[in-house]
Amino acid sequence: MKRIFESIKEELSHTKTAIVAAHVDPDGDTLGSMIAMALILKKMGIKAVMYSHDGVPRAYRFLPHSDEIYDTPPKYESDLLITVDSSALCRIGDKKIPAKKIINIDHHPDNTNFGAINCVELLSAVAEIVYQLALHLKIEIDPEIATALYVSIITDTGSFKYTNTLPSTFEVATKLVKAGANPSQCAEAVYDHKTLAGIKIFARAMMGVETKKSGRLVYASVSQDLVRETHAHGEDLVGIIDHLRTIEGAEVAVMFREEMKDRIKVNFRSKGAFNVSKVAKALGGGGHVQAAGCVIEGPIEEVKKKVLDLILKEF
Ligand SMILES: [Mn+2]
Numbered sequence: 001m002k003r004i005f006e007s008i009k010e011e012l013s014h015t016k017t018a019i020v021a022a023h024v025d026p027d028g029d030t031l032g033s034m035i036a037m038a039l040i041l042k043k044m045g046i047k048a049v050m051y052s053h054d055g056v057p058r059a060y061r062f063l064p065h066s067d068e069i070y071d072t073p074p075k076y077e078s079d080l081l082i083t084v085d086s087s088a089l090c091r092i093g094d095k096k097i098p099a100k101k102i103i104n105i106d107h108h109p110d111n112t113n114f115g116a117i118n119c120v121e122l123l124s125a126v127a128e129i130v131y132q133l134a135l136h137l138k139i140e141i142d143p144e145i146a147t148a149l150y151v152s153i154i155t156d157t158g159s160f161k162y163t164n165t166l167p168s169t170f171e172v173a174t175k176l177v178k179a180g181a182n183p184s185q186c187a188e189a190v191y192d193h194k195t196l197a198g199i200k201i202f203a204r205a206m207m208g209v210e211t212k213k214s215g216r217l218v219y220a221s222v223s224q225d226l227v228r229e230t231h232a233h234g235e236d237l238v239g240i241i242d243h244l245r246t247i248e249g250a251e252v253a254v255m256f257r258e259e260m261k262d263r264i265k266v267n268f269r270s271k272g273a274f275n276v277s278k279v280a281k282a283l284g285g286g287g288h289v290q291a292a293g294c295v296i297e298g299p300i301e302e303v304k305k306k307v308l309d310l311i312l313k314e315f
Contacts, residue, residue, distance in 0.1 A: 001129075004119045005136040008103060011080065011117060012137070015046050018080040019073060019099060022052040023091040028155025028190060030085035031060050031069075033105070033126040035148040037082055039065070040130070040139050049074050053093025057235040062189040063151060064144040073097045085126045087286055089114040105129055110277065110286045124162075124169040127152030131172050143180025150181035151190060158242065159187065162290060198236030201226060205240050205255075215249040217311055221256035221300060245269040252276060252311055256304055259295070264303040268292045279310055 020037045022030040034050050041048035050069040060066060073094055081099035086092050087108035104115030107129065111120045121129050127149040134141055141149075153173055157165045160173075177183060194202075201222065209220045222237060230236075237257060244253035251274050257265045266283070268276035270290045277292040283306075285294020296303045 001119070001121055001132060002136070004117065005133055007117050008119065008133065009137055011101065011103065012041070012044060012046065015041075015079045017047045017049075017076075017078040018082055019049050019051050019078045019097060020082045020084065021073075021086070021092040021097065022050075022069075022084065023086040024053050024093045026052050026054055026057065026060075027085075028060060029125045029127060029152040031056060031063060031066070032148040032150075032152030032155070033084040033130045034069070035063055035065050036127065036130050036134070036145045036152075037084055037105070039142075039145050039148070040134050040137065041082075043139050044137070049078070051092075051097070057238065058195075059190050059193060059235070059238075060151070063148055083115070084130070088112045105133075108286065108288065110281065124164040124166055125152045125156035127156070128168060128172050131176070141176070141179040146176040146179035146181040147186065150176040150183070151186050154183075154186060155190060164288070164290075195232075195236055197230050197232040201230040201232040201236055202240055202243070204230060205237075206243070209244065209247075211250075212308065212312065213315060215247070216251045216315065217254070217308070218244050218247050218250045218252070219254040219256065219304070219308065220244060221304065222258065223300065224258045224261065227258075241267045241269050245271055251315075254307060254311070256300060256307070258300050262298055264296050264298065264300050266294050266296060266303070266307055274314070279307075279314060282310060283307065 018041055020034045022034045038048040038050050051073050052069050055071045056066050056069050077098035079100050081097050082103045084105050087110050102115040103117045105119045107123050107126050131149055205220045205222050211218050241255040251272050253269045255267045259265050268280055270276045275289045277287045277289055280287050280292035280294045283294040287293055
């Protein structure tokens with residue numbers, strides 16, 4: 001990682017303007033890492049613009065500088081585009097972001113190495129990489145950077161529960177708390193502000209849970225009708241999948257969401273050895289061993305059959 005950090009440092013030494021981009025459907029890791037990266041660049045005297053194609057979900061609007069994130073890229077050409085947490089360039093939503101060079105910072109095993117510099121490390125969260133990079137660049141971790149990176153880590157590790165939680169994860173988290181991140185405030189802000197519509201759609205989705213393979217495979221779906229009835233918004237659905245995987249005996253959890261008619265978003269989670277990224281990849285998506293996703297065109301019932309059949313074959 002040192003060698004790549006050195007080439008990033010060299011690149012930044014002659015960078016004046018940069019865009020830092022999050023991935024579509026942003027999560028805590030991509031947003032926190034983007035904010036921290038932008039703050040690091042600013043400390044180096046670089047003009048940094050933050051770009052998130054899908055904006056900032058409500059749960060993350062407490063993050064410092066989250067109100068300075070744009071949902072359209074700047075029109076001028078920047079010296080640098082830095083992507084955080086995107087396994088492929090298309091994950092940032094707009095392929096044509098005017099920039100002379102790309103630095104790709106990510107932790108997905110299926111990263112396509114689309115950057116001029118690729119910093120891909122299989123750590124718990126991109127935030128762990130950004131933290132190490134800040135140390136390498138001799139940037140002081142202030143409370144704002146610490147908060148952004150800490151939120152990245154808790155969201156990508158399920159608050160230190162998932163198998164991606166490494167000794168280094170705790171080491172970095174300790175440093176971030178010492179630098180001013182407040183664990184209880186961060187956790188409350190991210191997890192304890194559900195909307196009533198969110199709770200209602202959660203309840204309705206859970207009532208419809210189905211299982212196969214004696215409960216080793218569990219799945220639920222959310223139709224457009226249900227979203228309309230409960231007045232829920234897209235971000236109210238975040239996290240339903242994580243509850244599905246808590247069911248005893250469940251090895252694979254799948255959630256089907258009808259984004260539009262004949263366009264189904266499929267999310268996967270697993271416990272134990274089952275590799276859901278393999279399934280997601282076969283269906284045109286990607287992700288991690290225990291958390292992955294894809295989007296499939298077609299009527300929801302057809303999509304469900306296709307996906308469930310594929311998973312059953314993998315058991
Ligand atoms: Mn991530």
